[in-house]
Amino acid sequence: MALDGNWKLSLQTPMGTREVDLELVTSGTDLSGAFKAPQGTSSVTGTVNGAAVNFTTMFNGAMGPMQLTFEGNHEGDQISGTVQFGAFGSGPFTATRV
Numbered sequence: 001m002a003l004d005g006n007w008k009l010s011l012q013t014p015m016g017t018r019e020v021d022l023e024l025v026t027s028g029t030d031l032s033g034a035f036k037a038p039q040g041t042s043s044v045t046g047t048v049n050g051a052a053v054n055f056t057t058m059f060n061g062a063m064g065p066m067q068l069t070f071e072g073n074h075e076g077d078q079i080s081g082t083v084q085f086g087a088f089g090s091g092p093f094t095a096t097r098v
Contacts, residue, residue: 003031003048003074006098011083012091015062022095031055035068046070053079063088 007022021036024044031046035057046055051073059068070093072081077097084090 002026002076003053003079007079007095008098009035009093009095011093013085014089014091021098035059048074051075053081 003024003026005024007024009020009022011018011020018037020038022033022044023036024031024033026048029047029049031044031048031053033044033055035042035044037059039060042057042059044055044057046053048054053072053074054070056067056069059066066086066088067084068086069084070081071083072079072093079093079095081093082090083093
């Protein structure tokens with residue numbers, strides 16, 4: 001599928017820009033993979049429907065564990081959208097295939 005592979009993910013968090021590695025695998029409309037941050041690796045689960053991409057992961061950050069919820073669209077080697085940082089607000093994200 002078009003999303004399968006490795007991505008460099010840039011998040012605009014309340015504490016500044018963060019970059020992590022993202023590995024995505026599709027199976028029909030199901031999306032899975034790995035979110036690889038300096039604090040560790042966590043699993044990704046979600047869906048893809050046409051250009052729409054939605055996925056979640058649990059992140060262990062400075063404020064403790066929180067769920068990150070991503071909603072966006074993909075076109076070619078780019079994904080962009082919004083990420084919700086648990087109860088700490090939201091911000092934009094972009095991802096580029098590496």
